[in-house]
Ligand SMILES: Cc1cc2nc3c(=O)[nH]c(=O)nc-3n(C[C@H](O)[C@H](O)[C@H](O)COP(=O)(O)O)c2cc1C
C-alpha cells in the first residue's frame with residue numbers, strides 16, 4: 397500500500413495550525429468547487445448546520461476549583477473498544493475527493509491516535525483494505541440498499557474484515573437537498589468509484605437531470621421502505637452490535653433500545669432535514685429515556701474540546717467528527733487527520749483540567765449551566 401506524503405509546506409502549515417478552524421481553511425484551499433460543495437453543504441438554508449455549532453456555544457460551563465488536576469485521563473470505551481479520548485471519525489462518503497490516499501489515510505490516522513473510524517458504505521476504498529489499515533479500530537456504516545442480497549453481502553464483508561459495529565444510518569431514505577451540489581451539477585470524478593456497492597459504470601450511467609449526480613444515484617440504490625418492523629431482518633444478518641445513526645427524539649431512542657440497538661444522535665451534519673433540532677439539543681431527552689440501557693454517541697458541530705465534554709456531560713459516551721476529519725484529510729492526508737485528532741485530544745484534556753475534572757467519569761450535568 398502506498399502513502400502520499402504531504403509536501404514540506406503542507407506539513408509545516410499543519411504543524412502551525414492551532415485549532416480545527418485553521419485546518420478547515422487549509423483543507424478548503426486544496427479542494428475544487430465540486431468537492432467543496434459536497435463536503436461543506438447542508439440541506440436548503442443551512443439552519444441546522446449552524447444550529448449544531450451555535451447550540452454548543454450557548455451552553456455554559458460551571459467549572460470547579462482547587463481540584464488536583466496534575467494528571468488527567470481522557471480515555472473511555474465504546475462497545476468494549478478502548479479509546480484514548482472520546483472522539484471518533486463519523487462516516488462520510490468519497491474520501492477520494494479530498495486526497496489520493498482516501499479512506500486509508502483516515503483509517504491510519506484514527507488507529508494511530510487510539511480513536512475509531514466509521515467507514516461509509518460509499519467509500520472510494522474497498523472495506524477489506526480499510527479494515528487492514530484500521531487495525532481493528534473501525535466500525536462500518538450501512539446504507540441499506542433496495543437490493544437485499546447485496547446488502548447482506550456488504551454486511552457479511554464488513555464483519556469478515558474486522559468491523560466492530562454496524563452503524564445503520566436511519567435518517568436518509570432520500571438525500572436532503574444540498575443546493576450547491578444541484579447548482580453546480582455535482583459529479584464524482586471519473587477516477588473514483590464506490591466499490592462496496594456498484595461499479596464505476598453504474599455511477600457514470602446515472603442521469604443528472606436534477607443537477608446533482610448524487611441525488612439520483614442514491615435514490616436508485618437505497619431502500620426507502622425499511623421500518624422498525626424490519627430491524628429483525630438486520631439483526632439476523634450479523635452478530636455485531638447495531639448502532640442506529642440519526643436518532644433525534646426520545647420516542648425513537650426508546651424504540652431503538654427496545655430493538656436492542658445503540659444510539660447515535662445526529663442530524664447528518666445538517667445535510668438532511670433543514671431546521672431539524674441540533675444534535676446537542678436533542679441529547680438530554682434521549683439520555684433521559686435511555687437511562688443507561690444502551691450506549692449513546694453524538695455528532696454534528698464538534699469543533700472544540702469543550703464541545704466534547706458538554707456532550708459527555710449530557711450523556712454521550714463519545715462524539716464523532718464529520719467535516720473536520722475531511723478538512724484534515726484535504727489539508728494533508730493521514731498527517732492532516734492526525735493533526736485534527738491531536739488538537740482535539742489536547743483540547744479535551746485542557747477542558748477537563750480547567751473544569752476541575754480528572755477523568756470523563758466525573759463529567760456530569762452539574763458541569764453545565766443550560
Ligand atoms: C461530505 C459528507 C459525507 C457524508 N457521508 C455520510 C455517509 O456516507 N453516511 C452517513 O451515515 N453519514 C454521512 N455523513 C454525515 C456524517 O456522518 C456526520 O453525521 C456529520 O458530518 C456530522 O457533522 P459535522 O460534519 O458537523 O461533524 C456525511 C457528511 C459529510 C459532511
Ligand SMILES: CCCCC(=O)C(=O)O
Nearest residue numbers: 489518568610614664667
Ligand atoms: C451517495 C452517498 C451519500 C452520502 C451522504 O450520506 C451524504 O452525502 O451526506
